[in-house]
Amino acid sequence: MARDLFSRYIWLIDTIRRYGSLTRDEINRLWMKSPYSNGEPLPRRTFYTYRNAIEELFKINIECNPSTFEYYIEQSNDHYESVMNWLLNSASIGNLLNDAHDIADSIFLENVPSAREFLSITVDSLKEHRPMKFDYHPYTRLNPTRDIVLEPYFLKIFKQRWYVTGRNVKEDVIKTYALDRMSEATLLPSVYEVPEDFDAEAYFRDSYGIIFDEGEVKHVAVRTDS
Known part of the structure; x- marks a missing residue:
C-alpha cells in the first residue's frame, strides 16, 4: 500500500x-x-x-x-x-x-551499475556527515587501493555512472571516486564538517563531467562563415 x-x-x-x-x-x-x-x-x-x-x-x-x-x-x-x-x-x-510487463521484450535499458550497491551508503554519509571507508579498484591498476577514508562533499552522475567527490583524509586532498569501482564500503562513527568556503557548484562549474582541474579557465571565441 x-x-x-x-x-x-x-x-x-x-x-x-x-x-x-x-x-x-x-x-x-x-x-x-x-x-x-x-x-x-x-x-x-x-x-x-x-x-x-x-x-x-x-x-x-x-x-x-x-x-x-x-x-x-x-x-x-x-x-x-x-x-x-x-x-x-x-x-x-x-x-x-x-x-509495462507485457511489452518488456520491447524495452531495452542501459545498465547503471553504481546505483545498486553503494549509492545509499554514500547518501547516508552525506546526510550524517560520517566518513566512508572503502577499497577502490582504479581503471588503470589491477590491485585495489585499500582502506580509503573519504569525507564526501557531493555526488555527481555522469554518463550513467555515479561519482562522489570529497576529502581523502590520508592525503588531505579533494578527490573523486566512481561508486562502481568501490568495494567493502562502510560508514565510520566519527563526524566531519564540510569547509564553509567550499562551493560544490563552483568546484565543477568549469569542468567536463568528473574531470576537475584548478587551472585557469580560458574563454574561447569561435568564428565561422555561413
Whole structure:
C-alpha cells in the first residue's frame, strides 16, 4: 500500500508539472484515465491529503491560483529543482515500467551499475556527515587501493555512472571516486564538517563531467562563415 501511495504522489506531481496548471476537474479527468483510479474520481479530501503528503515528503508545494482555481507547482531554487526533477523523472519511469510487463521484450535499458550497491551508503554519509571507508579498484591498476577514508562533499552522475567527490583524509586532498569501482564500503562513527568556503557548484562549474582541474579557465571565441 505504501508503494502504491508513493506512485500516486509521483503521478500527481508529474501530471501537474507536465500541464503547467490544472483545475480540480481537469486533474480528475486525467486521474480517471490513470491506472490508480479504478475508474473512480479522486475525492477532494484525498486530493488534499496527497497534496500535504507531497509537501512533507518532497518539499514540493502544490499551490492554487485563486483567480483561475488552477493548481500549479511552486518554483524552487535551480539546483534543488534539477535534483528533484531527476528524482521524479526516475520514479516516473519506474512507475511506467512497472505497468509495462507485457511489452518488456520491447524495452531495452542501459545498465547503471553504481546505483545498486553503494549509492545509499554514500547518501547516508552525506546526510550524517560520517566518513566512508572503502577499497577502490582504479581503471588503470589491477590491485585495489585499500582502506580509503573519504569525507564526501557531493555526488555527481555522469554518463550513467555515479561519482562522489570529497576529502581523502590520508592525503588531505579533494578527490573523486566512481561508486562502481568501490568495494567493502562502510560508514565510520566519527563526524566531519564540510569547509564553509567550499562551493560544490563552483568546484565543477568549469569542468567536463568528473574531470576537475584548478587551472585557469580560458574563454574561447569561435568564428565561422555561413
